[in-house]
Amino acid sequence: MQSQGGGAGRKRRFRERLEVLRDTAVKQHLPEGRWTRRHWIHASLFTSIGIMIATIVPGFSNAIQPPAVEPHATLALHLPALSASRLADTAGESWHLVQVRPGQTLGAIFQELGIPAATMHRLLEHPGAKAALTRLKPGAELGFDLPASGELRTLRYDRDPLHRVELSLTGEGVKETIIEREVTTRTVVLSGTVGRSLTRSARKAGLTAANINAMTDEIFKYDIDFNSDLKPDDRFSVVVEQTWREGELISTGPIEAATFTVNDKLYSGFRHARPGGKPEYFTAEGRPLKKNFIRMPIAYARMSSKFGARRHPVLGTMRMHKGVDYAAPTGTPIMAAGDARVQFAGWQGGYGRTVVLDHGKGHTTLYAHMSRLGKIKQGQRVSQGTVIGYVGTTGLSTGPHLHYEFRINGVHRNPLSVTMPPPEPLSGAQLAAFRTQTANALARIRTVENIIYADVDAEPQAETQVAAAKPAPAAAGKAKQG
Incomplete structure (x- = not known):
């Protein structure tokens, strides 16, 4: 009703203004007693405009009115009751997982979860628990079995990558359960191109910091100048062993074999230990990559x-x-x-x-x-x-x-031109065993590179990881009670 009344009022006021304008125009331009053709045209124009505005204004007035607020109702919904297992304090239904933050202590974690300090001290009195739980590293995961009652039932932590410990509170005592976690070991080939940064590309391909250091500071340091020789299309491939647990990569071993192609020239290195000696890297012919002397005993000088x-x-x-x-x-x-x-x-x-x-x-x-x-x-x-x-x-x-x-x-x-004495190469049975080892590693690398870089000249390839699984004995997933 208000909108209709408002529209009628606007229409009436507009007509009044229109009549005033028309009368003014007539008085100024109309000779006494007679209208010319131009006056008739002006009058018709004013009349048409007035009719159009009178038609549009009421609709516009209705359009700008705020929408009417529709009434709504609120209904109370009943939440489902706790499961019988929760009410009965059945284990496995109420685990809370916590990742240790930098600088966070075990006491702070217990306090955040509302677990009394007396309960924490009771657990720490169990043999071996204090040494493990008071030296937690950032990122370590703890599991707390907290039923509806809020009282801690079991604490779970990883003693090492292969063993998980559960400490259960039973009456006045603490029961320890050790669970062996299943792991698998795979021999994989990690390959990539140098791109803008060798370090970034190598990390993206899956190499660890130790792997990268071995590649640049041990295996190829005598043959490749990593400051000036590399180009974006140069590529590397390494053979390493990776350990996986429940779908998660937990460790990567040292480089067993590596190749680096620089300006279409292939360099290679293979890890091998002489009887009674430490592992070192050799060429495919069995000559040590490590020279007896470093030409430059100071880096970046x-x-x-x-x-x-x-x-x-x-x-x-x-x-x-x-x-x-x-x-x-x-x-x-x-x-x-x-x-x-x-x-x-x-x-x-x-x-x-x-x-x-x-x-x-x-x-x-x-x-x-x-x-x-x-x-x-x-x-x-x-x-x-x-x-x-x-x-x-x-x-x-x-x-x-x-x-x-x-x-x-x-x-x-002159240290820059003197002929350095060559290191002693492998020979006899050592060389035969070494060649068998290198043949297998090279076959893996060639298979992977043939897949990744088959059309490398036509289309640059992104860093890629290809894994060749090697079965390894897996730990039995049985729980031992102590």
Whole structure:
């Protein structure tokens, strides 16, 4: 009713204004007693406009009215009753899983769940529980069996990747149940292209940080310069063993075999242990990839002075420079160029803090101007790559750098051009066993690469993981009670 009344009022006011305008126009332009044709046209126009607006305005008025609010009702719904198993405190119906957050303690977890501290202490008194539960790492999962009554019935945690422990509160005692979890081990080939970042591509393909370090710092460090040689289309493939538990990857083993294709040239390495020795990497022909000596015992440094005659920067006289200088920031680690015995470690005149290593067979190396020594002492045996000191500017030095010398039977040689003695290759029965091992690994890699990179020149391939399962004994899923 209001909308109809409002529309009629607007119509009436509009007509009144229209009549006023028409009268004004007539008085201004109409000669006395006579209308011209133009006046008739104006009058007709005003009349038509008035009729149109009078028709539209009421409809528009109705359109802008707010919609009517329809009444609604609220109904009370009855929730279903708790299951009989919950009411009867049946185990397995009320597990609450909690992931440990960084910095979170066991006491804080119990408090959040509303479990009394006395219950926690009662569990910790059980043999072995305190050592496991008070050293929880972030991400560890705990299970709490909390029935409707709110009293903790069972606490569950993983003692190790293969065993789960359940501590059940029974009367005044604690009952321990150990469950062996089923695991499977698979030998897989992880493959990918370098792309924009080798590290990112390798992680995407499934390699761990330890796998990547082994690939760049052990297997291919002597043949590939990872700072300048790589291109986006270069590819890598590695063979590793992965351990899975209930559909979840829990560990990845060391690289058993690896290939790296750089500028269409294939490099390969295979893990093998000599009798009584540690595992190391070999070429397909059975030659160790690890060289007896590292050409450059300091990473990411700039060569500031070569081997040969030069003017001494401090003394100002021409004299023989018997080593190579590498400029680097103070504190940069210096590595042993090869396996050796520490012949000297201390201060040596113009050399400043110095380390001399004896590699056997008349080969020695000297490292000078160190800011400080590593954790070594004279007579100690060190392996290749061990940090023996840190870059400094002690002795006759104008700035932080490493002075590195290479000597054969006491005669100085240029470390950049001297022919290094080759490592001892595998032979006899060792070589035969090694070749069988490498043949299997290469077959796996070739099968995978033939699938992934069959059309690599026509269409770049994304990083891909292909797994070749190898059956492994699985742990029995039986529970042992203690």
